[in-house]
Amino acid sequence: MGELRTPPAVAELDLRGAGAAQALKLLDELWENDGAPTGRILVTDETGLLMPHAEVFARLRSPLVRGLLCVAVGGVPGADGLEVPGPLLAGQDAGLLWVPDPDGHDWRPSGPVITARPHGPGPGLDRLRGLLRVPEVFDRTAELAAAVPGGVSNPGLRLASALPGDAEWASALMTAVSELLAPGPPPPPDIAPVDAAGGPGRPPEGGLPRASLGMAREVVRLRDESPLMQAGQRAEQAVTAARRAAARLGRPSSLLPYPRRTPAAEAAADAGRAVADLRAGWGRLFTEVPADTEPLPGQSRLIEDQGVLPPDGGPDPRRMHAAFGVYAAEALARGSSLAGLAEGLREQKGRLAPPRVDPGAELDRACPPRLVTRLCEGGPLPPPEPWLPLPGLVAAALAAQSAAGPAAGLVVAAVYTLLVGLTVVRGPRARLRDGLLPVAATGAVGSVGAVAGATVAKGMIAEVAAWLTPGLRTAAVAAALAVAAAAVPWSWRSRSRRWTRESGLDDAPAALADLRDTAARLASGWSRAARGRGGAADVIRATAALDGVREALRRHAGTHGAPCARESAQEGSAQNGRAREELLADVRGHLRRLVLLALEPCWGDPSAGMPHAHQDRARAETAGRIAAWERHVARHGALEPPPFAADAAPSGEDAAAPGAAGAGGPPLSEQDLVALGDAVTHGADAVMWQLLGPGDLPMTRSGDRPACVRFAPLAVRDALAGRCPADTLWVRPSRHAGVLRLVPVRPGLVRPRWSTDDEPWEAS
Numbered sequence: 001m002g003e004l005r006t007p008p009a010v011a012e013l014d015l016r017g018a019g020a021a022q023a024l025k026l027l028d029e030l031w032e033n034d035g036a037p038t039g040r041i042l043v044t045d046e047t048g049l050l051m052p053h054a055e056v057f058a059r060l061r062s063p064l065v066r067g068l069l070c071v072a073v074g075g076v077p078g079a080d081g082l083e084v085p086g087p088l089l090a091g092q093d094a095g096l097l098w099v100p101d102p103d104g105h106d107w108r109p110s111g112p113v114i115t116a117r118p119h120g121p122g123p124g125l126d127r128l129r130g131l132l133r134v135p136e137v138f139d140r141t142a143e144l145a146a147a148v149p150g151g152v153s154n155p156g157l158r159l160a161s162a163l164p165g166d167a168e169w170a171s172a173l174m175t176a177v178s179e180l181l182a183p184g185p186p187p188p189p190d191i192a193p194v195d196a197a198g199g200p201g202r203p204p205e206g207g208l209p210r211a212s213l214g215m216a217r218e219v220v221r222l223r224d225e226s227p228l229m230q231a232g233q234r235a236e237q238a239v240t241a242a243r244r245a246a247a248r249l250g251r252p253s254s255l256l257p258y259p260r261r262t263p264a265a266e267a268a269a270d271a272g273r274a275v276a277d278l279r280a281g282w283g284r285l286f287t288e289v290p291a292d293t294e295p296l297p298g299q300s301r302l303i304e305d306q307g308v309l310p311p312d313g314g315p316d317p318r319r320m321h322a323a324f325g326v327y328a329a330e331a332l333a334r335g336s337s338l339a340g341l342a343e344g345l346r347e348q349k350g351r352l353a354p355p356r357v358d359p360g361a362e363l364d365r366a367c368p369p370r371l372v373t374r375l376c377e378g379g380p381l382p383p384p385e386p387w388l389p390l391p392g393l394v395a396a397a398l399a400a401q402s403a404a405g406p407a408a409g410l411v412v413a414a415v416y417t418l419l420v421g422l423t424v425v426r427g428p429r430a431r432l433r434d435g436l437l438p439v440a441a442t443g444a445v446g447s448v449g450a451v452a453g454a455t456v457a458k459g460m461i462a463e464v465a466a467w468l469t470p471g472l473r474t475a476a477v478a479a480a481l482a483v484a485a486a487a488v489p490w491s492w493r494s495r496s497r498r499w500t501r502e503s504g505l506d507d508a509p510a511a512l513a514d515l516r517d518t519a520a521r522l523a524s525g526w527s528r529a530a531r532g533r534g535g536a537a538d539v540i541r542a543t544a545a546l547d548g549v550r551e552a553l554r555r556h557a558g559t560h561g562a563p564c565a566r567e568s569a570q571e572g573s574a575q576n577g578r579a580r581e582e583l584l585a586d587v588r589g590h591l592r593r594l595v596l597l598a599l600e601p602c603w604g605d606p607s608a609g610m611p612h613a614h615q616d617r618a619r620a621e622t623a624g625r626i627a628a629w630e631r632h633v634a635r636h637g638a639l640e641p642p643p644f645a646a647d648a649a650p651s652g653e654d655a656a657a658p659g660a661a662g663a664g665g666p667p668l669s670e671q672d673l674v675a676l677g678d679a680v681t682h683g684a685d686a687v688m689w690q691l692l693g694p695g696d697l698p699m700t701r702s703g704d705r706p707a708c709v710r711f712a713p714l715a716v717r718d719a720l721a722g723r724c725p726a727d728t729l730w731v732r733p734s735r736h737a738g739v740l741r742l743v744p745v746r747p748g749l750v751r752p753r754w755s756t757d758d759e760p761w762e763a764s
Contacts, residue, residue: 009135010135013027013041013056014044015044015056020052039066040067041065042071048074048077050070050072050083050084053085054753057087058085067093069132069138070097071097071132082745082750082751083751084096085752086754091146096152099125099154099155100692100696101693104124104690109743134733137711148744150750152745152749152750153743154743155742155743157741160736160738161675163638163713163736166633166634166735168583174557175584176587176591177557177591180550181554182339183339184339186340187327188334223307223309226308228278228306232278238271239271239505242268246499249428250496268375268376268504271375272376283360283363289302294526324345328596332595332596357522363518363519363522365518366514366519374504381423384438384491389446391488392445397409399450400450400451406450409446410447419488420438420442423495538602540611545615548619552620582668583638593644597644598622601614629644639713639716640732673716676737680710680712680728700744700746708742709729709739
C-alpha cells in the first residue's frame with residue numbers, strides 16, 4: 001500500500017501542448033495522484049487550446065473546486081478574438097490571466113511606451129506561476145480576476161529582489177556545513193566548564209568543590225541512631241557541658257570549699273575525648289572508602305552500616321543535560337567545529353572526576369589534633385598576676401591605721417593571702433607547688449604593708465593623729481577589706497577566661513561544626529564520583545553522536561556539493577554582501593541547533609544505549625532533519641525557520657544562550673527591509689513587469705485603475721507592518737514580496753463560448 005501524500009495547497013494542471021483526450025487524462029491523473037483537490041486549481045494552457053480543452057474546464061466546475069485560475073499563454077489565435085470556454089468565466093471564484101509574452105516588458109498603464117527587460121529576474125511566466133502557488137495570493141487573485149470586467153486580465157509583477165533565493169540558501173548551508181566539518185581547536189578555555197557535580201561552574205582553587213552546588217548539605221545525611229550520628233551528638237553535648245562548666249568557673253562562688261573541686265577540667269577532657277572519637281570514626285570510614293572514588297558494593301554496605309544515607313534520586317539528568325547542553329551550545333556559538341567540540345568534550349571528561357583529596361589532612365584541618373590535646377591535657381589555671389600583691393599591700397596599710405594598729409593590718413594581709421591561695425588551689429588542674437611562690441610573695445608584701453602602715457601612723461604629728469577619729473579608722477579597715485574583695489575575684493575571673501581560651505573550649509564549637517561540614521563534603525565525593533562516571537559515559541555517547549553528525553554532513557556535502565555560482569548569482573544578484581552574511585548567520589544558528597538536538601539524547605540518561613547506537617541515531621536524525629529542512633525551504637522559502645526550530649530549545653533555559661537559533665528575526669538588513677517595503681507599496685499605475693509585448697498594448701483596457709494583490713513574507717511582518725497597506729497579504733512562503741497587478745483586457749476581445757459546436761453546454 002502506497003504512502004499517503006498530502007495534497008498541495010494549490011493543485012496544478014499544465015495542459016500546454018496536450019490534445020483534448022490527453023488533457024482529460026491529465027485531469028484524471030491530477031485527481032488520482034493528489035486525491036480530492038483542496039479547492040484551488042491552477043491551470044496553465046495555451047490560448048489556441050482553450051476551446052479544445054473546454055470539457056476539462058467543465059469538469060473543473062465541480063463543487064469540490066472553489067477556486068479556478070487559468071494562465072493562458074500566447075496571442076490571439078484568430079481574427080474573431082480570444083475564444084474562452086464559458087465555464088472558465090462563470091462564478092465569482094474563477095478567472096483567466098492572459099499572458100501574451102511570457103518574458104514581459106516594463107510598462108506603465110498610462111503610457112504608450114513599453115521597455116524590454118534585459119536584466120529581468122528570469123521568465124515572467126515562471127515567476128507568476130510560482131506566486132500563484134501561494135494559497136493566500138491564489139485566493140485573492142481569483143477573487144479579483146473574477147471581478148474584472150469580462151473576466152480576463154493581463155498580469156503585471158513588481159517583485160522585490162532582496163529576498164534570498166533557494167540557491168543562496170543552499171550556498172549558505174554548504175558554507176555552514178563546511179565550517180562544522182573543518183578541523184579546529186577545542187573551545188576557548190573561558191567557557192563555563194562542567195564539574196563533577198554535573199553542573200556548570202569552576203571549583204575553587206586548592207581544594208574540594210564547595211557546597212555551592214548543593215552537594216554537602218543537600219545530599220549527605222546521617223541515619224538516626226547510627227554510630228556516626230551518636231558520636232556527633234555525644235561530641236556536641238560534651239562540648240556544651242564543658243563550656244558551661246568553664247562559665248561557672250569564673251564565678252566567686254567557685255572559690256568556696258564546697259564543692260571541693262570544680263569539674264571544668266574533667267568536662268574539657270570529656271569534650272576532647274568525644275571530639276576525638278567523632279574524628280576517628282570519620283577517619284576510619286574514609287580509610288576504608290576513599291572519598292574520591294565511587295564505592296564498591298562492599299564499601300557501600302560499610303557506608304550504610306555507619307549511617308551515611310545515599311543521595312536522594314541519584315544523578316539528576318536535568319542538571320547533566322543543562323551543564324553539557326550549555327557547554328556545547330556556547331562552544332558552537334563561539335565558532336567551534338564538530339572536531340573542536342569533540343576535543344573540548346574529551347577535555348571536560350577530565351573535570352568530571354572528583355579531585356584527589358587526603359581525607360586525613362582535610363579532617364586535621366577542620367579539627368586539628370592540637371585542639372584535642374588542649375582539651376584533654378590542658379594546663380592548669382594561669383598563676384596570679386604579678387601585680388596581685390599590691391592590693392594586699394594597700395589593704396594591710398589601711399587596716400594598720402585602725403585602733404588595733406599593726407595587728408589589724410596583719411589580719412587583713414593574712415585574709416588577702418588566703419583568698420589568693422584559694423585562687424591557686426581551686427583552679428583546674430591545680431598544682432600547689434607552682435603557686436607557693438605567688439602566695440608567699442602576697443603574704444610577705446601584705447605584712448610589709450601592715451608594718452609600714454603602723455609606722456606611718458606613729459610618726460604622725462599630733463594634729464593629724466587627732467584628726468583620725470575612731471570612725472575614720474573603722475572606715476579605713478572597711479576600705480581595706482573592699483580592696484581585697486574586689487581585686488581577688490577580678491583576678492579569678494580573668495585567669496578563668498584565659499584558661500578557657502587556652503584549653504580550646506572557645507574553639508571547640510567552630511571546630512566541631514567544621515569537622516561535620518568537612519566530613520559531609522568528603523562523603524559527597526562518593527556521589528560526585530558516581531556523577532563523574534555517568535558524565536564520562538555521556539561524553540563518550542556525545543562524541544559518538546558527533547561522529548554520526550559528521551558522517552551525515554559529509555554525505556550531504558558529497559551528494560549536493562557547492563551550488564552553481566552562476567545560479568546563485570542569478571538568484572541573488574541584487575542582494576548585498578551584508579544580507580548574504582545575515583542569511584549565512586541564520587543558517588549557522590539553525591544548523592547549530594540541529595547538532596544540539598542530535599546530542600540531547602546523550603545527556604544524563606544512565607539507561608542510554610551504546611555509543612555506536614547513538615552514532616547511528618545521530619547520523620539518521622541529522623540526515624532526516626536536513627532533508628526535511630530542504631523540503632521546507634523548497635516549499636516556503638529561505639526565511640521560514642526549519643521544522644526542527646519549533647522543538648524545545650536545547651538545555652531548556654539555555655534558549656537565550658549565545659548562538660540560539662531563531663532569536664534574531666529574519667536574516668535581512670535594514671536596507672533590504674526598506675526595499676521590500678518599497679516593492680509592496682509600489683503604485684498600481686507605476687511601471688511594472690507586465691507580461692505582454694509591444695503589439696499587445698491595444699488589447700488592454702485603459703482608464704480604470706487596475707486591481708492589485710500586495711503580498712509580503714510573514715517572517716518580516718513585524719518589521720514591515722507599519723510601512724505596508726492594510727490589505728497586504730502576509731504569506732508564509734518567503735520567496736515573494738511585491739505586487740501582482742491585473743490589467744483588464746478589452747471586453748470586446750474576449751468571446752465566451754459554452755459549446756464547441758454552437759450548442760449550449762450543460763454541466764453534468
